[in-house]
Amino acid sequence: MKIAAFSVEADRHIGIVQNDGVIISLSALRETEFPACIKTFIERSEELRPLAEQLIGQHENEQARFTLSDVKILAPIPNPEKIICVGLNYMDHCKETGMEPPASPVIFSKYANAISGHNEAVKIPVNSNEVDFEAELAVVIGKEAKCVTEEEAMDFVFGYTILNDISARDQQFSDGQWARGKTADTFAPTGPFVVTHDEVGDPHNLDISLKLNGSLMQDSNTTQLIFTVPKIISFLSQSMTLKPGDIIATGTPPGVGMGRNPKIWLKKGDRMDVTIEKIGTLSNYVED
Structure with missing residues (x-):
């Protein structure tokens, strides 16, 4: 569905x-x-x-x-209680950022103010000059989960959507933590749909890509995830109670703007198209 x-x-x-x-x-x-x-x-x-x-x-x-x-x-869920993101969860993305693969999931959050929908604008903040894109598979939680095992974790998945983890890299790295650089207004485009888990099937074998102004920037498959969906859900649920409608973004593959030479930052007039197999294409344009 x-x-x-x-x-x-x-x-x-x-x-x-x-x-x-x-x-x-x-x-x-x-x-x-x-x-x-x-x-x-x-x-x-x-x-x-x-x-x-x-x-x-x-x-x-x-x-x-x-x-x-x-x-x-x-936007399918404009008011989730939690938007939880996993950083550095594709091996090749770790390599392009020059960071070691993590021993456990790297967790950060976005807030509901960052939510935007399909064909809506991503707005570059007045205090950032280095705004980047990140195509991500997002899990939508279906029922309350607390201290669940990896074996039972998938029972708590309602479905999946797409999240573009827009990031102000200058703020992300100058602040020493990621909150401000990750959660500016419009920095979490999601959609266009929520597809139920039974229709998607295995979330660990989906093609994922991002095009910027028609040029392919990211092109991978979720087989490259370091930490699987059940591992992430179980890991999070040991600390926090996951609620229906919570969104968990599972990380981005290589090809982001900061990993390129020269680096590519989003600018006014750009268009991003994130496509994930069996889910659809999430499109957004960029404004100052």
Whole structure:
């Protein structure tokens, strides 16, 4: 199941994306059961997902059918309790940054102010001149997880989306810690959809790439992850309670701007397209 949050004029919806580019609005089919919020859908997924599958299979309401080109796709989860990121989680990315592969997951956070959606602007802060891109597979937690083992960790995954971990490198490294450089407004584009774990299958064998103005910059596969999705979930859950709708970004492959010679920094007018197999393409443009 591929779930999208979208708006049509002033109305917000959640819907199921079909293979033919049609999106069927659950909000329009059964407004009282389906609030226009994917996070709420996740929290009530045991109740709402079977109902959604039933409605999609038998719906005849043409007013609930939209084409993707006619709607505005929104950030799927604009208000997660937590956005947790894993740094240095691809071996080749460690090499291009000149850093040793970590012995355990390197964890940092972003905040909800950084969330932006598909086809929305990434805005360069007035106090940074070295803003970079990072294509990442993001895990969406489906139910509360505390002290779970690696063997049971995947039971707590609702699905996956894409996150572009935008980073102000000058701030990231001058501050001595990463918070300011990682969580400026618009620095966490996510989307365009949340795809359920059963549709994605194995998250450790997905092609992942990023194009900047049409030129391929990052091109890898999640087989290169140092720490797997269940390892990350188990590791985090030993310290913090993961909640439905929490987003975990699993790290970026090589090819980022800071690893190039000469370095490439984002500038006004740039366009980024992050594609992950079985999930889709997240596109954003850059503004000052």
